[in-house]
Structure formats: C-alpha cells, structure tokens
Amino acid sequence: xxxxxxxxxxxxxxxxxxxxxxxxxxxxxxxxxxxxxxxxxxxxxxxxxxxxxxxxxxxxxxxxxxxxxxxxxxxxxxxxxxxxxxxxxxxxxxxxxxxxxxxxxxxxxxxxxxxxxxxxxxxxxxxxxxxxxxxxxxxxxxxxxxxxxxxxxxxxxxxxxxxxxxxxxxxxxxxxxxxxxxxxxxxxxxxxxxxxxxxxxxxxxxxxxxxxxxxxxxxxxxxxxxxxxxxxxxxxxxxxxxxxxxxxxxxxxxxxxxxxxxxxx
DNA sequence: TAGGCCATCTGGTCCT
DNA sequence: AGGACCAGATGGCCTA
Numbered sequence: 001x002x003x004x005x006x007x008x009x010x011x012x013x014x015x016x017x018x019x020x021x022x023x024x025x026x027x028x029x030x031x032x033x034x035x036x037x038x039x040x041x042x043x044x045x046x047x048x049x050x051x052x053x054x055x056x057x058x059x060x061x062x063x064x065x066x067x068x069x070x071x072x073x074x075x076x077x078x079x080x081x082x083x084x085x086x087x088x089x090x091x092x093x094x095x096x097x098x099x100x101x102x103x104x105x106x107x108x109x110x111x112x113x114x115x116x117x118x119x120x121x122x123x124x125x126x127x128x129x130x131x132x133x134x135x136x137x138x139x140x141x142x143x144x145x146x147x148x149x150x151x152x153x154x155x156x157x158x159x160x161x162x163x164x165x166x167x168x169x170x171x172x173x174x175x176x177x178x179x180x181x182x183x184x185x186x187x188x189x190x191x192x193x194x195x196x197x198x199x200x201x202x203x204x205x206x207x208x209x210x211x212x213x214x215x216x217x218x219x220x221x222x223x224x225x226x227x228x229x230x231x232x233x234x235x236x237x238x239x240x241x242x243x244x245x246x247x248x249x250x251x252x253x254x255x256x257x258x259x260x261x262x263x264x265x
Numbered sequence: 266t267a268g269g270c271c272a273t274c275t276g277g278t279c280c281t
Numbered sequence: 282a283g284g285a286c287c288a289g290a291t292g293g294c295c296t297a
Contacts, residue, residue, distance in 0.1 A: 012283085017274060019284070024272075048270060267297090274291080281284085 039082065040097035051090045058082045074098075 035041055035052050039059060047055060062081035066073050079098055083091040 013275075016276095016284085020275085020286090021273070023285075028272090050270090269295085269297105271294085272292095275289085276287105277289105278287085279285085281282100 040094050045093070047090060047093075051086060054085050055082065055090065055094065058084050058086070 031049055031052055034056055035047055038047065038052065038055050040047075040055075058081055062073070062078055065071060065081060066078065071077060079095055082094050082098070086094065
C-alpha cells in the first residue's frame with residue numbers, strides 16, 4: 001500500500017467514523033424522544049436504552065389492552081403489563097410513578113418557570129387536563145408537566161422546558177411531530193430540547209458526555225427510588241413493587257389475559 | 266473491584 | 282466509490 005493510498009484510506013476512515021457518530025446520535029435522539037413519551041419520563045433519571053425499549057413495548061401493549069378490554073389503566077394489571085420484563089429498579093420507578101396523583105410540585109414547577117400562578121392555574125383549569133375517565137390519576141404517572149397538560153384531546157403544543165421568556169408563547173424549536181402510541185396518553189412533549197449529547201457534540205475527546213448523562217437507575221439491589229439519584233417527586237412517596245412482575249426474568253416470560261397474549265422479545 | 270451502561274472506532278456487508 | 286447499517290472490540294464512568 002503506497003503512502004498516498006494509506007492517506008486516502010485514513011481520510012475515508014475518519015469520514016466514516018464521523019458519519020457513524022452522527023448516525024448513533026440520531027439514534028440516541030430518537031431514543032430520547034421515546035423516553036419523553038414514556039409514562040415515567042424524568043430528565044434527571046433517564047432510563048437506559050434497553051429499559052426504554054422494553055417499557056415502550058409494554059406501554060404500547062398496555063394501552064392497547066385498555067382500549068380493547070376497557071380495563072382501568074389504574075388496575076394492577078396495567079402496572080403489571082408496564083413492568084413486564086423490566087429490571088427491578090425500573091419496575092420500582094414505573095410502579096412508583098403510577099402511584100403518584102396530580103402533584104402540586106408539577107404545577108409549582110410551571111409557576112416557577114412562568115413567573116407566577118398563571119401557567120399552573122391554566123393547567124389545572126384546563127377542561128381537558130383531568131380528570132380523564134378511565135385513565136390513571138393524572139399526570140398519568142408522568143413526572144413531567146407535559147403529561148398533565150396534554151391529556152385527552154388537548155392538541156396544543158406543550159413545551160416542557162420553555163426558555164425563560166417563552167412560556168409557550170413563541171415558536172419553539174421543533175424537529176418534527178412525535179407520534180405517541182395513543183393520544184389518550186396525553187403524553188406529547190413537543191419541545192425538542194438538546195439532548196445531553198447534543199450540547200456536547202464538539203467531540204471533545206472521549207466521553208465528555210458522561211458529565212451529564214450518568215443518571216441511570218442502575219441499582220440492582222431493589223432499593224426504592226428515594227435514594228440519592230431519585231427524582232424529587234419520587235422521593236416524596238412510598239413505593240411498592242408489583243411483586244409478581246418485578247422479579248421476572250427477561251426473555252422467557254409470556255403474559256396473557258383474556259384478550260390477548262404477550263410474549264417477551 | 267465487578268458489573269452495567271455508554272460512546273466511539275473499526276471492518277464487513279449491502280446498496281446505489 | 283461512497284454511504285448506510287451492523288456488530289464486535291475497547292475503554293471510560295458510575296454504582297453497589
């Protein structure tokens with residue numbers, strides 16, 4: 001191999017690496033968007049990739065069950081479906097989220113952002129915000145205000161992290177519509193804030209992203225999400241595992257009820 | 266220290 | 282030839 005050829009090869013490899021990085025960032029962005037429409041989205045305690053995919057699968061399936069069977073999403077079975085095949089920490093997280101009723105903290109959060117009770121009042125007073133028959137207590141297990149804002153039928157864009165002066169009054173950056181599995185989830189976070197990686201994409205050497213992306217529920221001891229990394233909302237309540245679910249191993253289970261069956265993937 | 270999770274690099278394969 | 286996609290290898294960070 002001549003030197004010129006080596007250089008060409010090297011240049012090609014560098015370009016390919018950059019493309020691959022970009023491709024993976026796109027994949028991660030998509031995963032972040034998926035996290036946002038999950039029933040227990042939290043910026044501070046991200047689900048791992050695999051858990052996000054598992055929960056998404058469960059979520060779609062559980063909501064389908066709600067539609068088909070008319071069962072209450074507040075039922076034990078709904079939580080079971082959501083937690084199927086998830087790790088114990090993630091199961092704890094989900095179970096804990098679904099036990100949360102409408103939290104004043106969420107409204108306070110909005111008020112903080114928008115400089116007064118206006119936004120919070122609007123949310124609480126929105127005719128479609130809640131209660132929503134047949135759905136879990138708002139915000140439907142979510143930790144995000146967007147879940148509360150976007151209940152059934154509410155089509156307006158919701159920005160879960162508006163810039164200081166925006167407060168949902170101006171056009172936010174938006175790179176495309178999300179397509180949540182079902183609109184009844186009301187979980188339409190349209191604001192596309194930069195992912196942790198995004199803001200660090202200058203490719204300063206290796207793993208700078210870890211400065212801001214290490215908040216994963218990685219506990220394997222079954223500790224409840226009230227620990228050091230737990231979301232503030234979670235720290236405030238008590239959690240109980242759906243015991244018949246949380247300890248299932250992944251990959252071999254099948255779950256069925258009267259209307260459909262469900263096989264692990 | 267082990268294990269989990271992650272981003273990145275790399276070479277292979279397929280497609281245009 | 283070049284781009285997209287994939288999977289294996291590698292090494293860093295974090296938590297228990």
